[in-house]
Structures are given as C-alpha cells and as structure tokens.
Amino acid sequence: MRMLYVSLIVVLAVALVGCGGGGGGSTIVDPGFNVALNVPTGTTSSASGSITATAKAEDDLPAVEGDAFIAATAVTPAPTTFNQAVTLTFTLDTAVPSGTNVALFSMAANGDITLFSSGVSLSADRKTATASVVSFPDNGILLILTLPS
Numbered sequence: 001m002r003m004l005y006v007s008l009i010v011v012l013a014v015a016l017v018g019c020g021g022g023g024g025g026s027t028i029v030d031p032g033f034n035v036a037l038n039v040p041t042g043t044t045s046s047a048s049g050s051i052t053a054t055a056k057a058e059d060d061l062p063a064v065e066g067d068a069f070i071a072a073t074a075v076t077p078a079p080t081t082f083n084q085a086v087t088l089t090f091t092l093d094t095a096v097p098s099g100t101n102v103a104l105f106s107m108a109a110n111g112d113i114t115l116f117s118s119g120v121s122l123s124a125d126r127k128t129a130t131a132s133v134v135s136f137p138d139n140g141i142l143l144i145l146t147l148p149s
Helices: none
Strands: 024-030 035-041 052-055 069-076 080-091 102-107 113-117 120-122 128-136 141-146
Touching: 035 052, 069 080, 069 128, 102 120, 102 128, 113 128, 113 141, 128 141
Parallel strands: none
Antiparallel strands: 024 035, 035 080, 052 069, 069 141, 080 128, 102 113, 102 141, 120 128
16 A cells, blocks of 8 residues: 655744743644644643654655555654654545554664554544654654554
C-alpha cells in the first residue's frame, strides 16, 4: 500500500511548547501535505527551540518493506518529551483496507523498528490515522505500519 508523500512541516514557537512555556493550545496543519499536529492548551516540551516534522517516503527508510508502509514523519529536535499527549493526524490518499490493523513504530538510526504505540485510530472511512504521543523517539522517525494478520 502506498500513500501520497505525507509531509509535515511544523514550527511551534517556543512560547507554545518550548522549554517551560505554557501554550494556548494549537493545531498546526500543513494543508498541502495532509498532516496535522494538535498541541493541547498548557502543553510544554523538553525542546529548547522550534519543533519541526518532515515526511519520509517509503524509499527513504531502509527497513520498511512493501505493503507494511502507511506513513512516516521525521521530527526534530529528537528526542523530545511533552508534559501531556500531542496528536499526530495523517490524512491518507488511500483507505487502509478493512480488517487491517496499524500501529505507530519508531525507527533507530540503524534501521531497527520498534513498536512505539499500538494506539493508532483509523477513521470510519479508514483514510485518517491518528496517534497520540507524549514523546518523540531518539532518532525522530515515526512510522505508521500495518500489523501482521
């Protein structure tokens, strides 16, 4: 399964989620790339500056094979932790097939993939995948992959 290059370029001002700064809550959307990051009111982070996230294409990822790939993003600075969950929402160009389960994984610099969160929700039409996280992984790579049947 392929999906349109999902890109997220998010810059959160230090006042929103910077070190020790309380935010007024925000949803940052890059409409041209179908991804959103929702930052609840009062969220703070360990980041000392702006947070950015950029899409990764399947071809850019060494260990992902074929139909397992749904979407991926690289976030910086990494690692980053939040005092409460933030939500990543990916709008997919193709629906995830009925009966297919997905999860959020992190990818290490050496290409090793580890389950990061099994709590990925799919919309009724299965064209939106949403995951809540309280941190970004060390390497900053997050992937939504299908789970084996």
